[in-house]
Amino acid sequence: MRQTVVVFSLLILALLLLFQFSKYSLISGDLQVEYIMAFVALVFLGIGIFINKKTQKQQSASSKTLDFKRIEELGLSKREYEVLKEVASGLSNQEIAKKLFVSESTIKTHVSNLLVKLNAKRRTQAIQISKDLNII
Numbered sequence: 780m781r782q783t784v785v786v787f788s789l790l791i792l793a794l795l796l797l798f799q800f801s802k803y804s805l806i807s808g809d810l811q812v813e814y815i816m817a818f819v820a821l822v823f824l825g826i827g828i829f830i831n832k833k834t835q836k837q838q839s840a841s842s843k844t845l846d847f848k849r850i851e852e853l854g855l856s857k858r859e860y861e862v863l864k865e866v867a868s869g870l871s872n873q874e875i876a877k878k879l880f881v882s883e884s885t886i887k888t889h890v891s892n893l894l895v896k897l898n899a900k901r902r903t904q905a906i907q908i909s910k911d912l913n914i915i
Contacts, residue, residue: 790826797822846913853896853914860914862889867906867915 797819850860858879865875872890876883890902899905909915 793822793826844913845915849912850914853912855893855896855914859889859893859896862886863893863905863909864915866890866893866902867909 855863861879862875865878870878872883872886876886879886893905894900894902897905897908899908906915
């Protein structure tokens with residue numbers, strides 16, 4: 780939290796300095812307005828790229844590889860695993876059925892099998908267990 784406050788404080792300070800510089804340049808007549816605007820745009824482009832790279836590093840560090848051995852140990856079929864991924868993305872049985880081109884009762888059967896294999900009572904609990912086991 781402290782780091783975020785410091786970064787935004789520095790950004791605000793840089794913006795204020797940039798405005799003061801552009802004001803001075805306009806008063807003295809050294810630079811044209813277009814050059815100042817281009818400079819401001821380049822500064823903020825650089826800041827955006829820096830922030831994007833920083834967030835990409837955090838996302839890649841937090842992403843985990845899937846444990847395919849665990850999927851096999853649980854005895855999940857390919858279709859059950861597909862259904863599990865769709866359940867994790869928040870789709871209803873009807874939406875999953877349309878997406879996978881099967882009937883809704885088939886999806887209900889797959890969800891029931893998933894709950895038994897994951898030893899879960901609810902879909903949300905199955906998703907949490909799956910995340911803990913690193914299979915989704």
